[in-house]
């Protein structure tokens with residue numbers, strides 16, 4: 001049998017086989033892919049009858065995708081090369097539906113071994129394939145970490161994955177077939193089911209978060225996405241819901257929210273204003289304090305709304321710098337004012353820092369505004385006080401001092417300041433006003449002039465002056481102005497000042513109220529606090545001290561000027577007597593001067609010397625009185641005695657002026673406890689003045705009378721009188737009234753000072769009265785009448801008066817002033833004594849070696865060895881124990897006398913020694929107890 005025959009037999013065999021194997025699809029294609037044979041199984045599976053398919057291309061059985069990718073050719077090639085190909089894949093039926101078939105393709109060869117075609121055998125395995133596929137998807141969904149649930153449109157559960165079982169607590173078997181609402185029970189936060197379904201039917205996916213209950217009743221927050229599935233005709237077929245447990249996320253969110261809340265709470269509790277802005281500077285959040293301070297709302301503030309609480313004067317600068325920071329990303333720091341809810345501005349220190357991400361880009365700006373107004377004011381206050389103190393130290397008169405106080409206050413401390421001082425009549429004088437605007441100063445003066453404050457008002461300048469208590473009105477309201485206004489214009493004027501806040505403090509100088517300082521605010525809008533009041537009080541105190549200093553300075557300057565005047569007067573007064581003395585000496589030198597002329601010259605000299613001695617005595621007295629160095633030698637004395645002694649000394653002057661003196665004393669005895677010498681000096685001085693300040697031939701009255709517990713002495717004259725303005729001052733040292741109209745009267749301006757001091761030492765008072773110039777004067781001295789027993793003063797010089805000078809003693813005079821020593825020696829020699837002179841202490845001691853005197857008159861103040869020392873040494877020398885020592889000194893007080901006595905002196909004579917005093921020393925020598 002040939003190959004061809006064999007092959008034909010095989011082909012026939014295959015055809016028979018194919019026809020009889022009904023369950024298999026078997027057909028043959030030729031090398032071009034055309035169908036050559038077709039069995040009933042093929043017809044059943046593929047839908048083509050034999051007649052219609054024979055000769056057709058087998059490509060119709062392939063899916064268009066496979067045809068496009070050349071699968072038919074690939075399969076043939078594979079079959080040729082491998083001898084057999086497999087074609088497990090999707091096929092297409094005549095009606096277009098698809099099926100999965102697995103089969104084989106075997107090449108058919110001719111006798112020559114060439115491939116003529118292929119035999120294909122396949123079996124429908126669609127069901128298996130689908131089952132395979134479904135199982136995989138189901139397993140796929142079971143490994144998903146989310147619940148996947150498919151439901152029919154009516155809610156019947158079609159699919160329930162493994163995760164859904166754990167999430168909801170229902171097994172797949174339990175869940176499938178139930179309505180979804182039975183097993184997935186939303187607790188809260190879910191939109192209406194109808195709305196959701198409507199959206200899904202319209203093709204919209206829905207997702208949301210809500211609390212879901214598990215089978216065991218516990219709940220969890222869930223995130224759900226529902227997706228609708230439609231069939232070819234657009235009918236909703238199923239809804240697939242994917243849900244997950246978002247507990248962790250929610251917790252994280254809650255934690256974040258809590259920390260944000262904490263931050264907000266913190267930001268709301270800090271005293272600063274705080275805010276946050278986007279990188280572009282848009283502010284999206286402010287803390288509570290911001291809204292409280294500014295009195296604004298979030299709507300007004302959002303973004304760039306903050307500009308409304310800025311001062312237009314500083315805003316441009318703030319904006320420029322803030323924008324600069326936004327552009328550069330650099331922190332921002334600046335001080336500027338912000339307007340508060342009460343429309344006043346306060347200073348804030350503003351700091352803004354950027355919060356950056358990892359790449360360094362600005363995420364947010366954090367800003368804080370810190371109120372530094374109080375701090376700023378405190379700094380201003382201390383600066384103001386320091387400046388005020390420095391300024392006050394430099395002024396010398398009190399008016400400019402107070403003007404300075406007012407000026408310094410503006411504008412640091414006040415918009416207005418005024419200083420009012422109290423006049424003697426109780427009114428107030430506006431000494432100084434300060435305001436930056438001169439027009440307003442005029443207004444203030446106008447107000448003060450036209451509407452002076454009411455002295456009886458319960459508040460204000462007068463009340464402060466009266467009570468010495470400072471006053472503060474933190475907030476001046478219109479209600480306060482209206483009752484105080486005297487008329488319409490007044491009210492208009494005060495309103496126009498626009499006063500806001502006010503402080504008034506007393507100005508006290510040396511414990512006495514001098515006036516008030518007033519500070520007020522207006523356009524600055526600031527209100528005073530207790531700290532400001534304290535500052536004002538402090539300032540008033542400093543001003544008071546400054547005024548006191550200027551007064552002291554003035555007093556010093558006055559005293560200085562008076563001293564200069566006094567020295568001029570003194571020189572003049574001392575020179576006056578010198579002229580007649582010199583003339584008299586000249587006369588005495590001339591030959592052939594007659595005895596009467598000599599006598600007159602001598603008298604003249606005596607008078608002038610007496611006058612000089614009086615002047616010097618007064619001077620010494622006043623200086624001692626002023627230094628409290630005078631001691632009174634008080635004794636019980638009759639006033640009549642004092643009067644007699646005083647009149648005796650002044651009588652010559654009274655007579656010379658041709659005055660008439662009347663003395664009147666009550667008949668009763670007027671004993672007083674006084675130093676008779678000093679009191680006579682008082683009366684004598686008053687009488688001397690009466691004589692001096694009364695035109696020739698005037699009248700003078702000296703009277704005394706009892707008055708209560710005391711006695712009143714009066715010295716009255718009908719002379720030139722005293723200007724009332726001068727009356728309070730004439731008792732001051734060196735004060736003399738400038739009598740331009742009257743001739744110079746002589747005197748040093750110390751007489752009345754002595755009078756006053758001596759009277760006061762007697763616990764009395766003296767007062768000057770005069771009805772004015774030309775109306776005469778009266779001096780009234782009041783003294784307490786004595787009721788005391790008086791200890792007589794032992795040191796008093798009360799030796800018996802010698803009628804005749806003693807003579808014939810051996811005397812020594814020691815004095816470094818040679819003229820003084822020589823003239824005393826000359827006087828003593830003329831009286832018939834033997835006299836030796838020594839000009840120093842050592843010379844005196846030397847002399848005593850050869851000459852033993854009865855009496856030594858010794859000066860105390862000598863250079864080298866002083867009188868005390870010489871006295872002690874003399875006392876130590878043997879043989880000189882009996883020598884009488886008499887001290888010559890300018891000082892006659894108890895203390896001085898004690899010292900000379902201690903040094904061994906027997907007598908104490910005040911220079912220049914009165915001839916009588918010298919005599920009494922010598923008179924003592926004769927007494928047996930003295931020798």
Ligand code: ADP
Nearest residue numbers: 689690693721736737747748749750751752777
């Ligand atoms: P003086 O040495 O100038 O007299 P006083 O202290 O005694 O100094 O007096 C002071 C001034 O008081 C005198 O300069 C005089 O102007 C005035 N004065 C004193 N007594 C009288 C008087 N009786 N009448 C008028 N003026 C008087």
